[in-house]
Amino acid sequence: MTRLGAVVIGVALALALAAPFFLKPFGIYLLSMWAVLTIAAMGLNLTLGYAGQVSLAQGAFVGIGAYTVALLTQGGVPFALAFIAAGLLCFIVGWMLGYPALRVSHHYLAFVTLAFTTLVFLVLRNEQWLTGGIYGINGIMRPVLFGWSTGKALHFYFFSLGVLVVLALAIWWMLRSPWGRAFVALRENPIRAASVGLDTRRYTLMAFAVGSSLGGLSGALYAPLVQFIEPGSFAINMSFSLLLMVIVGGSGYFFGPFVGALVAVLLPEWMRIAEGYYLIVYAALVMVMMAFCPTGILGLVDRLAKAAMPNGRSAPAIGAERTAP
Amino acid sequence: MNPVLQVADLRKSFGGIAAVDGVSFQVDEGEILGIIGPNGSGKSTLFNCVLGQLTPSSGEVRVDGRRTTGMRPCDLNRLGVSRTFQLLQVFPQLSVRDNLILAGQEHQGSMVSRLFGRADAGLGEGADRMLDFFRLSHFAAQPAGSLSYGQQKLLDAAMAFMAGPRLVLLDEPAGGVNLTMLSHLRERLQAYHAERKATFVVIEHQMEFVMALCTRVLVLAEGRIIAEGAPAAVRRNPVVIEAYLGH
16 A cells, blocks of 8 residues: 555545534434445445456345344344344355356346345345334344443444444455455456466355345444334345445445445435435436446546556555456 | 376367367376467367366366366366466456466465465565566566567466466467567476476467477367377478368
8 A cells, every 4th residue: 555545544534533523413324324335335346346246236135134133133132243143144145146156247147136136125025024024123222332332323423433444454454365366366357267276166156255244244234323124225226326336436446435335325415405306416427427437436536646647657546456447 | 207198089079060079199297299280170179178168078188197077277277287378368457466476376275374364375476586587577566458468478378387387288379479579488488398397288370489399299180180290290291281281
C-alpha cells in the first residue's frame, strides 16, 4: 500500500468515526445501514469482482443470515453464537451453490443464482411455522456485548463499524495471500490456472462460500439494525442493489464496495430534494455512470491517477491494487 | 534411460473424425522431442489428451510409469508436468512477477497453509531468479498484459518452469515471435534444459527452431505418426515432404 493510500484510509476512518456526532438518529441509521451492507457487498466483490463468478444470490444470503440471528436470539441463544452460526450456515449453503458454477458461467450462472434467490424468498414466505411468513419477525433485540448495550443508534453504529473493520482486515489478509492471486487467476483464465496446478474447482467453491458467509454476517447485523424483517426485504431487489454497489464502486477493487454502498445508501436520500422524482433521478444517474465509467468510481479514480502519471507506472489510487477487471 | 512419458495407442475422435488415430511413443529422461506435422494433423489434440484437457477416446498415458489418463490438468501439473500454450495465455492483470509466483504457489504446502503463510508463498526469490534468467526483470512490476507478444511468450515459458517440472510440453513456442526474440527463447530453453536435465516435448512449425533444439522428431499427419528420427534425417524423408506439400 502506498503512503497516499494509507492517508486516504486514515481520513476515511476518522470521518466514519466522527460523522455520527453531527447527525440525527435517522442519519446514524443510514450510516449503520452503509456499514452493514458494505459487508455483504464486500462478499459479493470477492465472488464476482475477484473470482469472476456472477452471483445474483447475495441478497438471499443476507436474508438467511438475518433470519438465523432473529430466530436464534429470540430462542435465547446469545448474539455472538447466533452471529457465528449465520456466517457458518451461509458458508455451507454458499459452498453448495458453488457447484452449479463448476458447470455454467456468466449469464447462465446469473440465472441459477437468481433462481436460488427466488427459492429462498419462497421458503421465507411459505414456511410460516418457522419464519412467520409474510408477517415476518418483529421486535428483534439489539445485542448486549460484555455488558455494553448496542440499543442506541449511535452504539449500534459503532458496533457495526467495528465488525466491518475486522471483517475487512480479514478479507484484506486473504486477498494478499496466495488465495487472492488464485482468485484473480480464476477470473482471468481458468484453463491456464489449472495448467499451473490450481485446483479451480476448490477455489471456485471457496470463493462462493466465503462471499456468501459475508452475506450471512451482514444479515446477522441487518436484523438487529432494522429490528423487523420480512421475506420481501430479501427478494431479488436486494441482490440487485448489492450488485449495483459492487459495480458502481468498482468491481475487483478492494474499496469498491465501501464506495458503492455509500452511493447506494446515501444518494437516494440526498436525492429527496427532487421529491417524488428522487428514484427516477437516481436511476438516471446510475445509467449515465455505467455508460461513461463501466469500471465504477474507483476505476475512474484509477484511470485519472494513471493519466496524471505520464510514465505509466502503477498509480497510488486507494484500493486500486492490480485487480481491476 | 527411464521413459518419462509413455503414450500407448492413443485415440481421440470428434464425432466420426479421428483427430488422433492410434499414436504410440515414449520420451526418455532428458530428451527434447519435437512433434511436427501440417495444420490439422492432430498435434494439439494429442497434447490436450496427454495433459488432461481432453479425455482420450481410448489408449493410455503414463508419466514416470504412473497411469495418468483422464487425470485433471491441475493434478497432472502437481505431478511435475507443465505446459506452454499456442496462443497467449498469461494473466494480463497480474504483474509479471505475480504471474510467476502463481505458477509455483500451488506446489507449496496446502490450501490452508497458503492462506496463513507468506503473501509470496516463499517464491519471491525464485520468481526473481526466473525473471533474471529470462531477462524479464525490468518488467517485474508491470501488468503482464502490457508486455509485447514476444515477451509474453517468454513469460509463458518462464511460468512453465516455475515449479521445477520434470516434463514440459511446449505448444508452438516460436509462433509469431520475431527472430531476435526467437533465438533468445531457444537459447534460454537450451540453458534451462542443460541446467535442470528437464525433459521437453515441443510442437513447432518453425523448422529451424526444431532442428536447433530437438534431439529427436516425430512427424504426425492425419492423426498418425508417419516418420520418426533425428531432425536432419526427418527433414529429408520423402514421406514427410509429401505430407507437408502433397495436398
